[in-house]
Amino acid sequence: MKKFGRYFLRGGIFIVIHSLFFLWGQVQEIQAAVSFPETNAAADLVQTSEDGGIALQNASIRLDARGIAQENPSEVIKSGGGTTKILFLFYKGVISDFFAFVDKISLGYSLLFYLALFALFFLFNIAFVVVVTVVSNSIFNRKKSYYKYKRKEIIDIVSPYFYDDLDDHEEAAIVELLSQYKSSKDKQIIIDVLIEGKRNFTGEGSIKIKALYQVLQLHKVSLRKIKYGNWYRRSVGLRELAFLGRRAFKTEIEKYINDNHQYVRTEAILSYMLLDDKNPFGFLMELKYSFVRWDSLSIYYTMYFNGISPPPMAPMLKHSDLQVRLFLLRMISIYNQLDAVRDVTKCLLDENPEVRQEAIVTLRALEYYRIKVLMKNRYVDECHPVKLEILRSMKHFIEDDDISFVEERVRKGSFDEVFEAVKLLYKFSGYGEQRLWLLNEELGGKIAVFIKHVAEPRNKHVA
Incomplete structure (x- = not known):
């Protein structure tokens, strides 16, 4: 399909170029006609009709085959007409000649002739589409059958290498058989x-697969894709090097961490991690493009399914990219890196509210209760989302000396703050629903709706 598309495109380009050359030749012919010496008869064109009518006396006007007056291109060039006007006159003349030709051969039935031409054109298009569809399907099915046949043949050769204990001579025989596949398709x-074998094997089997990939020089196929392919082939080549290549290929992969295409950058990042398990986040310091949320999800699942242990992430929390800092905070929370508590606490003073909010979530996950004092001190100066996150975190650390702080939020807070504060007080065993109703009387019934909502048995999961 792709080859047919390329041939079709080349044919179209070929036709366009030849059309341009043809048009240029027509322009040259018209210009040459200007320099050709005109006869006295052409210069003083005066014709008289048989019935004594007035004849045309302007040499810049001519009659076409149907008797329609047209401008003479030679006179247009003399009078300063541009190339655009010349081409316009040329096409105008071609169309006029075509209609005159149709009038001659249609014998007065020009409309039927045009309908017949349209029908032929329509049938030709249908035939062309059918031929293209049949040929493309035939090519696709042939490729599919070839791939299926060769894959089964190669699996039969490689299977003993995966499953059986072979001596050096038998392994060399398998390598020799696989070396006979020379075409790029077979490789x-x-x-x-x-x-496929690498995804199903671990330990010694995985090492043998990588060794076979290296012995057969298949890494050259992957490197060729990375260097000369489009964005999809570059991504496939990076993935092949990541699964089958050695750590030495990390230098080749680093070049594409800042590729122009987002998908290639993501694939390069994941490949880098798979090849450098000692420092899988080393690529973060090389990033020049913005780190996107999709990258963080891909990184996490790559680490999870490939058993990659995260490096210490606290030193990287000062990264200039906002999304990188958020990603590191989430990863510290997921992998429970308690030694990063001090650096995460510093993120509570970050200039970006998203980072401060994520830092609170991370410290809550790490169960660092000492952060409660700092959160209470900063509460008044924080923005609304961060305030709500502080109140949500307080339910894990609330004590008797925090009651006055929470009641103050009930008295002066916004709608969301009051709701979170009421939930806190209702859940706290030393306070309870009874005291909430007393607080409601003090506030003139302001929080009655919140209390009823939280106390509703069907909403206990909310409280």
């Missing part, structure tokens, strides 16, 4: 089989 099928 790609071998790579696909090896990647």
Whole structure:
């Protein structure tokens, strides 16, 4: 399909170029006609009709085959007409000649002739579409059958290498058989089989697969994709190097961490992590493009499914990219890196409210109760989302000496703050619903709706 598309595109370009050359030749012919010496008869064109009518005396006007007056291109050039006008006159003349030709051969039935031409054109298009569809499907099915046949053949050769204990002579025989596949299609099928095996094997089996990939020089196929392919082929090549390559290929992958295409950058990041398990987040210091949320999700799942242990992330919390700082805070929370508590606490003073909010969530996950004092001191100066996050965190650390702070939020807070504060007080065993109703009387019934909502048995999960 792709090759047919390329051939079709090349044919279209070929036709366009030849059309341009043809038009240029017509322009040159018209310009040459200007320099050709005109006869006295052409210069003093005066014709008289048989019935004594007035003849045309302007040499810049001519009659076409249907008797319609048209400008002479030679006179247009003399009078200073541009190339655009010349082309316009040329096409105008071609159309007029075409209609004159139709009038001659249609024998007075020009409308039927045009309908017949349209029908033929329509049938030609249908035939062309049918031929293209049949040929493309045939090519696709042939490729699919070839891939299926070769894949089965290669799996039969490689299976003993995966499952049986072979001596050096038998392994060399398998390598020799696989070396006979010289075409790029066959090599790609071998790579696909090896990647499938790599996903199913660990330990010694995984090491043998990587060794086979290296012995067969298949890394050259992957490197060629990365250097000369489009964005999709570059991504596939990076993935192949990540699964089957050695750590030495990390230098090749680093070049594409800041690629122009987002998908290639993501694939380069994941490949970097798989090849450098000692410092899988080393790429963060090389980033020049913005770090997107999709990258963080891909990184987490790559670490999870490949058993990659995270490095110490506290030193990287000063990264200039906002999304990187948020990602690191989430990863510290997921992997429970308690030694990063001090650095996470510093993020509570970050200039960005999203980072401060995420820092509170992380410290809550790490169960660092000492943060409660700092959160209470900063509460008044914080923005609304951060205030709500502080109140949500207080339910994990609330004590008797925090009651006055929470009641103050009930008295002076916004709607969301009052709701969170009422939930806190209702859940706190030393306070309870009874005291909430007393507080409601003090506030003139202001929080009655909140108390009823929280006390509703069906809403206990909310409280």
